[in-house]
Amino acid sequence: MTTSPDVLDSSPQAAQSPSTDPAATATATADPALPSATLGGEQRRSVEQISLLLFITVPFVALVAAVPLAWGWGVSWLDLGLMVAMYYIGCHGITIGFHRYFTHGSFKAKRPLKIVLAIMGSMAVEGPLVRWVADHRKHHKFSDAEGDPHSPWRYGETVPALMKGLWWAHMGWMFNEEQTPQHKYAPDLIKDPDLRRVSRQFVLWTVVSLLVPPLIGGLATWSWQGALTAFFWGSLVRVALLHHVTWSINSICHAVGKRPFKSRDKSGNVWWLAILSCGESWHNLHHADPTCARHGVERGQIDSSARLIRWFEKAGWAYDVRWPKQSRVDSRRKERAADAA
Known part of the structure; x- marks a missing residue:
C-alpha cells in the first residue's frame, strides 16, 4: 500500500467514525414540516414512471445501435469528444457530488462548488438530488439486508435468485412504488435552499444536459x-453508458469482486469498472469506511474522483476532507482476515 499524501492522512478529520456519516444520522433529524425537495413530492406518479421508462429505454436503444453505426460509418472526433466530456462531467457530478459529498459528507465545500456539484450530478440524468441521496443513505443503513432498496441478494443466494436479484439491483428497483422518505433520510439537504432549488430543477438540468452536445455539434459543423x-x-x-455503469455499482459490485476489508455486506472491488465509474468500483473500502473521500486506497487503484477532490482542496474550494487513515485501513483489513481465518 502506498503512503503518498494522496492516499493517507493522519489528520483528525480522517479518523471520523462511521457514526458521523450523514447516512447514519439523517434519520434522527427528520422534520416533517420541511418543504418538498423533489418535483412531485415523495411519491412517484405514473407520469414519472413513464418518463423513467423513456429515459432508460431510449438511450439504451441508442447504445445498442451505436455499435453497428460506429462500425459502418464511424464516429467523428467531435462526437467522441463531446461524449467523453459530458460523460465525465456527469459521472464526477454523481461520484464527487451526489455520493461522496452530499450523501456521506466526505468533505466540506464552499457554496459555489456545492452548487456546481449539485448541477453536474443532476446532468447525469439519474434523478433529483434529494431523492438520489435519500435512496443511497437508506441503502447504506440496510446494505444487503432487509430494507436495502437495491440489493442483488434480495431473493436469495441460489443462482436463479441471484440472476433475478441482479436485475432488481441494476434497474428493476427504480420502478418500485415504495419510495424512500426524503424528509427522513435527507433532511439536511431539504433545509438547504440552494440544494432544494437544484433538486426541484431536475427537469431543467436534464434538458440542458441533453441539448448541450447538439448545440455545440451544430455550431461547430x-x-x-x-x-x-x-x-x-x-x-x-x-446517458445510457453512464446509467449502466452507475447501476453496475449497485448490482455487480455487490455480487462479485475482491473483499480485502471488513464490511457488514457483500460489497466488492471490481477493477475493470474503476475508470468508467471514476473510482466508485473500489466498493469494498467504501462500505468498510463510508465517509472516506478516497475509495481506491491501494497502490495502482485509479480513483479520479479522489484526485479531483484533492485539487479542490488545494484550490481552497473544499476543506475538512476525510482522507483515509493508515491505521483505520489496516484495522479493516485485519478484521477481514480474522473473519476469513
Whole structure:
C-alpha cells in the first residue's frame, strides 16, 4: 500500500467514525414540516414512471445501435469528444457530488462548488438530488439486508435468485412504488435552499444536459447533421453508458469482486469498472469506511474522483476532507482476515 499524501492522512478529520456519516444520522433529524425537495413530492406518479421508462429505454436503444453505426460509418472526433466530456462531467457530478459529498459528507465545500456539484450530478440524468441521496443513505443503513432498496441478494443466494436479484439491483428497483422518505433520510439537504432549488430543477438540468452536445455539434459543423450526430453520441449514448455503469455499482459490485476489508455486506472491488465509474468500483473500502473521500486506497487503484477532490482542496474550494487513515485501513483489513481465518 502506498503512503503518498494522496492516499493517507493522519489528520483528525480522517479518523471520523462511521457514526458521523450523514447516512447514519439523517434519520434522527427528520422534520416533517420541511418543504418538498423533489418535483412531485415523495411519491412517484405514473407520469414519472413513464418518463423513467423513456429515459432508460431510449438511450439504451441508442447504445445498442451505436455499435453497428460506429462500425459502418464511424464516429467523428467531435462526437467522441463531446461524449467523453459530458460523460465525465456527469459521472464526477454523481461520484464527487451526489455520493461522496452530499450523501456521506466526505468533505466540506464552499457554496459555489456545492452548487456546481449539485448541477453536474443532476446532468447525469439519474434523478433529483434529494431523492438520489435519500435512496443511497437508506441503502447504506440496510446494505444487503432487509430494507436495502437495491440489493442483488434480495431473493436469495441460489443462482436463479441471484440472476433475478441482479436485475432488481441494476434497474428493476427504480420502478418500485415504495419510495424512500426524503424528509427522513435527507433532511439536511431539504433545509438547504440552494440544494432544494437544484433538486426541484431536475427537469431543467436534464434538458440542458441533453441539448448541450447538439448545440455545440451544430455550431461547430454549422449543420443539422452535426447537431444530430452530436445528440446521438453526446446525449443518448452517453446517458445510457453512464446509467449502466452507475447501476453496475449497485448490482455487480455487490455480487462479485475482491473483499480485502471488513464490511457488514457483500460489497466488492471490481477493477475493470474503476475508470468508467471514476473510482466508485473500489466498493469494498467504501462500505468498510463510508465517509472516506478516497475509495481506491491501494497502490495502482485509479480513483479520479479522489484526485479531483484533492485539487479542490488545494484550490481552497473544499476543506475538512476525510482522507483515509493508515491505521483505520489496516484495522479493516485485519478484521477481514480474522473473519476469513
